[in-house]
Amino acid sequence: MDTPVIELTxxxxxxxxxxxxKGVNLTAYAGKVTALVGDNGAGKSTLIKGLAGVQPYDNGVVKVFGEEVQLHTPREASRLGIEVVYQDLALCENLDIVQNMFLGREELSVGTLDExxxxREAAQTLQSLSVRTVKSLRQKVSSLSGGQRQTVAIARSVLKKAKVVILDEPTAALGVAQTEQVLNLVRRLADQGVxxxxxxxxxxxxxxxxxxISVLYLGQMVASVRTEDTNNADVVGYITGSKTYDGAQS
Known part of the structure; x- marks a missing residue:
């Protein structure tokens, strides 16, 4: 297999x-979706915050495209192409879709915003992800559904030319149709090589x-397995600690 985009050791x-x-290993590959699961308190959020440069790891090796890197700030992570879409989405409801997608890095022309x-770039990004549920790019975020908001947040990371996109509970509190919409978007994102x-x-x-699927249990990676090689009951067992995995990473 090709060199992982992300490799934690x-x-x-x-x-x-x-x-x-406690000495966690994790890999993520271009064009693939890696699910990180575990019970509350397993360490998922802490693992992701380390990758995002929010809470740097104490020890261990972080490699991006095979090169060892240091992640001390979110800016360093973003520079390496690592973007996180947190559960709260960090969108401004009083701004429209375009303004949210370019928030903090607006395009300027002769000292003014180049709307x-x-x-145009926002439209191209949404089109590249086959997003058809947004009526107008000038809709205020406050008027969008939960699934549409998640779409805008994911598209914003694509606009930043992300190599790695980390999604924190992207379907939480969404209905059936909106969940399907977001999951399809996740697959299309991977199909673009992210x-x-x-x-x-x-x-x-x-x-x-x-x-x-990678499973954290009390701060340890107890299973990393291809989805096609496991099942729901086994994963529940790894999550609860009632089942062990022969290829577990310590």
């Missing part, structure tokens, strides 16, 4: 006397969209 993170990550360029890491408690969604 033996990463650790402690908060005072509490060891949250034409931004609207390495996608999706955090989810919904195993139905995980088995529908993921190529690989």
């Amino acid at each position: 033996g990463v650790t993170k402690s908060f005072g006397p509490v060891d949250v990550l 034409g360029v931004m609207e 390495a996608v890491i999706i955090i989810s408690h919904n195993l139905v969604d995980v088995f529908q969209v993921a190529d690989y």
Whole structure:
């Protein structure tokens, strides 16, 4: 297999006397969806915040495209093509879709906002992801459904030329149709060659969209397996600690 886009080896993170990550390994490949699952308190959020440069790991090796890197700030992670879509989406409801997609990195022309360029690039990005549920790029985010908001947040990461997109519970609180819409978007994102890491408690969604499943249990990666080689009952067993995996990473 090709070199992983992301390769974590033996990463650790402690908060005072509490060891949250205990030598975790994780890989993510271009064009593939890796699901990161585990019970509350397993260490999923801490693992992702380390990759995002929000809470740097204490120890361990982080490689991006085979090159060892240091991730101390979100800016460093973004420069390497790592983008995170958090559960709260970080969208401004009083702004429209274009303004949200370019928030903080607006295109300028002669000292003013170049609305034409931004609207054109936003439209091209949404079109590349086959997004057809948005009526107008000038809709305020406050008027969008949950699935449409998730779409805007994901499209924003694509606009930033992300090599890795991490999605934190992207289908939480969505209805059936909106969930299907977001999962289809996740697959199209991977089909464009992006390495996608999706955090989810919904195993139905995980088995529908993921190529690989990695399971955290009490700060340790207890299973990393191809989706086609496992089943719902086994994954539940890994999550709860009632089942062990022969190829587990310590």
